[in-house]
Amino acid sequence: MKLKQLITESVKTVSRCYPEEEAREMVFAYLEYAFGTKKYTHIIEPDYEISEDGVSQSQQAFDRMASGEPLQYVTGEAYFYGRRFSVTSSVLIPRPETEILCQSVLSSSGAERDARILDLCTGSGCIAWTLALELPGVQVTAVDISDDALKVASGQDFSEEISRSAALKPDFIKADVLATPLAELGQFDVLTSNPPYVMESEKALMRRNVLDHEPELALFVTDEDPLVFYRAVALWASALLKPEGLGIVEINEALGAETAVVFAEAGMADVKIICDLPGKERFVSFRKPKTD
Ligand SMILES: C[S@@+](CC[C@H](N)C(=O)[O-])C[C@H]1O[C@@H](n2cnc3c(N)ncnc32)[C@H](O)[C@@H]1O
Incomplete structure (x- = not known):
């Protein structure tokens, strides 16, 4: 034809x-x-x-x-920060706005070349791999609860780029960020997370191709407790970030101020809301205070 x-x-x-x-x-x-x-x-x-x-x-x-199946699941690939990632229906398709989170880390102090970075709720590993490859020498630890997502994340093939640079492959670890103690992971310079944050009541506003095909586990939280993951991330930030360590999380645009309060109440300093390109409140950044 x-x-x-x-x-x-x-x-x-x-x-x-x-x-x-x-x-x-x-x-x-x-x-x-x-x-x-x-x-x-x-x-x-x-x-x-x-x-x-x-x-x-x-x-x-x-x-x-x-x-209704998204193009990326049909081809098995999605592009993020200029790199090709493998995706299956077990992982969220990396979104372009999440690139801003990576960009914010890369342009902040703290993510120096021998830094340790913790990525909670890693999914396809798009944040973890991007930071590991953009900052050769940093050691990234990435956590998810889903075995299938971890298989996709750790199977991303960047071996050629790794062999050309001093980049280190991230460590992918199974854990429930709401329940598993993570203290034995040690101390980190940077913490990132794009956890589930869509409220059940927001389902009505979503397109069918997302609802029917992307993993529920990656997307939804209850309307009663939509900030549950941010409270957990704030606890991990208190426990695992080094003094002056940087944290950046992607957030529900409807809950910017409330999410910022979670980190301020957990004792974080410099809590700021960052907007995406269309001007929606999309990230919260913070620093662990200096100890005297
Ligand atoms: C919104 S997706 C984000 C994926 C990826 N970080 C990104 O930006 O594309 C959230 C991820 O959180 C994981 N997750 C859900 N509940 C979790 C839990 N209790 N502990 C750890 N990971 C969890 C899901 O499996 C999913 O991969």
Whole structure:
């Protein structure tokens, strides 16, 4: 089949679930992943052919997208901070706004090259790996409760980049941040976390492709106690951060002030709310106070 015809048919298929423009972008992204074609290939090479096998494989992929499965789960990959991460339905798809959290750590003092960094609720490991690779020499410890997520995180293949630099592979550890004592992990210079923070009542505002396909465990907290993870993270910050150690957490944009209070009440200093590019309150940063 000609690429041109495959594009027309596939946009129609994916548009069953997405607005047409978004469907078109997804079709181009999948075709680039599967065949290496670009958005303009069918224009400059109108006779470009896709094999029968290629057509049938891509039709299956587009049917999955039309049923709401996110493109990243269909291809098994997502890009974060310029790197390709493997993803499965056991992990949250890394979101672009979480890159700001990594950027904030990289531009702050404390994340020097021999620092120890703790990432709680690591999921795909996107934060842990990004910091480990951007700061060769830092030792990152990353924690999650899900065996399947930990398998994905520790299986990310950055061996080539590691062999070119002095970067160290993060240690991935199974633990429940709400219950497991983490004191034996030692002391850290930086603590990061993007824990579950979406309230059950916010489900109504979410798109079906997120609700039906991304892991509940990664997303939701109860309306009765939406800050449960932040109270736990604040306790770990008190126990595990070195004096003047830096903490940055991603937050629910509707609960910025309340989340900041959790860290202030846990005795953290310099508690600040950081906004994302569209101006939504998206992160809270803090420092463990200096001891005299
Ligand atoms: C919002 S996802 C964040 C994933 C990743 N850090 C990111 O930014 O894409 C939250 C993660 O917390 C993990 N999680 C949920 N409950 C947990 C708990 N009690 N202890 C440790 N991890 C937990 C989930 O398995 C999920 O991987």
